Amino acid sequence: MRSPSLSRGFLFLLLAVSLPAAGLAALQRGKSPLDRAYQRWFRAFKAGKIDPEDAKGPLKTPYLPRSMVRDFPTRGLYTRLHEARALFGLLVGRGTAEDGERLLAVLEVALARQGKEGQAVGGREWRIRRALLAALQGRRVKAGIQAAILDRVRKGLRTRKTKDGEVKAHDEPGLAAALLPVLASYGTPSLRYVLEECLEVEDPRVRAGACRALGTLGSGVSIAAVARALRGLVHPEDVRPVADALVLLAGARRPPPGERGLQAALSTAQDSLRLLKDWRARLPLVGVLRAIRSASSVPLLLGLLEECANPTPGLRSDPVSGTLRAAVHDALVDLTGFYASPREPGKWRSWWEANRDEFRLAPARETAIGKGKTVARTFFGIPVTGSRVIFVLDVSGSMAWPFAVGTRARPKNGGGPSSGGHESRLQRAKKELLRAVNALGPDARFNVVFFSGGVRSWKKKLVQASSKNKRTLAAYLAKVRPGGGTALYDGLETGLKIKTRRKRGARYPTPVDEVFLLSDGMPSVGTVLDPVEILSRVREWNQGANVRINTIFVGSRKIDRAHLPPGAANPASRMRPEDFMSRLAKENYGVYRRPTR
Numbered sequence: 001m002r003s004p005s006l007s008r009g010f011l012f013l014l015l016a017v018s019l020p021a022a023g024l025a026a027l028q029r030g031k032s033p034l035d036r037a038y039q040r041w042f043r044a045f046k047a048g049k050i051d052p053e054d055a056k057g058p059l060k061t062p063y064l065p066r067s068m069v070r071d072f073p074t075r076g077l078y079t080r081l082h083e084a085r086a087l088f089g090l091l092v093g094r095g096t097a098e099d100g101e102r103l104l105a106v107l108e109v110a111l112a113r114q115g116k117e118g119q120a121v122g123g124r125e126w127r128i129r130r131a132l133l134a135a136l137q138g139r140r141v142k143a144g145i146q147a148a149i150l151d152r153v154r155k156g157l158r159t160r161k162t163k164d165g166e167v168k169a170h171d172e173p174g175l176a177a178a179l180l181p182v183l184a185s186y187g188t189p190s191l192r193y194v195l196e197e198c199l200e201v202e203d204p205r206v207r208a209g210a211c212r213a214l215g216t217l218g219s220g221v222s223i224a225a226v227a228r229a230l231r232g233l234v235h236p237e238d239v240r241p242v243a244d245a246l247v248l249l250a251g252a253r254r255p256p257p258g259e260r261g262l263q264a265a266l267s268t269a270q271d272s273l274r275l276l277k278d279w280r281a282r283l284p285l286v287g288v289l290r291a292i293r294s295a296s297s298v299p300l301l302l303g304l305l306e307e308c309a310n311p312t313p314g315l316r317s318d319p320v321s322g323t324l325r326a327a328v329h330d331a332l333v334d335l336t337g338f339y340a341s342p343r344e345p346g347k348w349r350s351w352w353e354a355n356r357d358e359f360r361l362a363p364a365r366e367t368a369i370g371k372g373k374t375v376a377r378t379f380f381g382i383p384v385t386g387s388r389v390i391f392v393l394d395v396s397g398s399m400a401w402p403f404a405v406g407t408r409a410r411p412k413n414g415g416g417p418s419s420g421g422h423e424s425r426l427q428r429a430k431k432e433l434l435r436a437v438n439a440l441g442p443d444a445r446f447n448v449v450f451f452s453g454g455v456r457s458w459k460k461k462l463v464q465a466s467s468k469n470k471r472t473l474a475a476y477l478a479k480v481r482p483g484g485g486t487a488l489y490d491g492l493e494t495g496l497k498i499k500t501r502r503k504r505g506a507r508y509p510t511p512v513d514e515v516f517l518l519s520d521g522m523p524s525v526g527t528v529l530d531p532v533e534i535l536s537r538v539r540e541w542n543q544g545a546n547v548r549i550n551t552i553f554v555g556s557r558k559i560d561r562a563h564l565p566p567g568a569a570n571p572a573s574r575m576r577p578e579d580f581m582s583r584l585a586k587e588n589y590g591v592y593r594r595p596t597r
Helices: 004-015 033-046 080-094 097-114 124-136 143-156 173-184 189-198 204-217 220-228 236-250 259-275 279-291 297-309 322-336 345-358 425-438 467-477 488-496 531-545 557-563 577-586
Strands: 118-120 157-162 165-170 388-394 445-451 455-457 501-503 514-519 548-553
Touching: 033 080, 033 097, 080 097, 080 124, 097 124, 097 143, 097 173, 124 173, 124 531, 143 157, 143 173, 143 189, 165 173, 173 189, 173 204, 189 204, 189 220, 204 220, 204 236, 220 236, 220 259, 236 259, 236 279, 236 531, 259 279, 259 297, 279 297, 279 322, 297 322, 297 345, 388 425, 388 488, 425 467, 445 488, 455 488, 488 514, 488 531, 514 577, 531 577, 548 577
Parallel strands: 388 445, 388 514, 514 548
Antiparallel strands: 118 501, 157 165, 445 455
């Protein structure tokens, strides 16, 4: 039940410092150096003159005076993106409501250029938007900024009359969808009422933003309201944020969800799982059934496992996916404590018919796909569960270095004098790749992408895992040699066919359901070098694609130091390569491995 006094009290406190009635006119009267710097920068941004990658040493004509930038570099890389981050940081640090409006004006321009319906990943406006939203988040943001954001979200809410009755709408749905998770980062419990009101907005972008926000806020009492937002959704990019929020809220502790809310969420997720046919939309819902444990989910999951084994012919969107089948099987093992192969649904059905009258849920436990059972198809120990698989392999110069001290090299399949008689990283990768591919069944399809300074694909598209194609790959691998830099993002982009723009609900450009990325270092060349940006790009693209991305890191700082030329060093980064690879897998349904032998 809502607490109007708490909600109104909080809103009054924030709105007491909100923007005066003079509004945007007051922004133009700012006389401080920061105000003037913002006005110059914003005019250039609106005119399309701000290129985040524009840098050849220090900027010759900075919009932000050097005296205002802490640690302004006298040499080296300093782009317009660095300048924008500094400007946003200064405005957030000052923290008035007027500063909040200034920052919102920047966000409006960035979103308008991306378009109302397209999903944009990458590009000028995307980089600015990402930097701006990062600056606005966190509990340390001052009340004036919080007030401006809250006021903008609330003012856009309205009720619209239709022939079927009244519906809730928002005047700026794109802006609201971006700002709702920012509001949640402030951690104020009473914001829950505003977020739940946004769940009723007809635009799915706003509902998705509200779900992400409520999941972050972590109040279990919101689980029933979030579940209602799932009704009628069909597109994977709309279903996943709702499902992810339900999983988070099911495990919330401050406060925990009530039994009635859990049952309402479970029932809605089960209904959606029955109705949807696209595996990309179904996959996150399986996670909801696993998080809200109930015996009623077992027959539904059994039916889905049978459907994966015997797909319905003629469907435009093929419901069969090895990743979906593995997730369903893993949920069944977790809920029941029984094990049979995912490719033998008949054994599952027989077991269930014999035990359903006396069935009791197994104790909850943490399990990963394939964990605890022998799986013949593995790549560096990670089960190959997908039915349409891409292997993305690093073949840069450092892949000629030893895989691990003590492993002797074979006389073929690459390597080089720098490996010092030990098995090279590339040799080991080739061996593991052939082992994984040879174990693929004839119903699977696969391809291999190689990246170094550039990118090349073994085949133009996925091919059947036939004996002929396996032999062809083995012959091709024998000719692959290491050399060049590490264009990691470009290799991953080629494997996933990441599009900069995509219409909501449009079919994804790739049928791939699982990716294995192997590398021994951080990106050193290519389109994107910043690991944080790579994570953000892939995460946004994969919100609807739901591809399982597994990562294998074969680098070694000790071995790398021994083989780097004197004075050389890996590219500077805010993140260690093993941490980057681990996060990439964790954020995309995958498994991370760092093999040592």
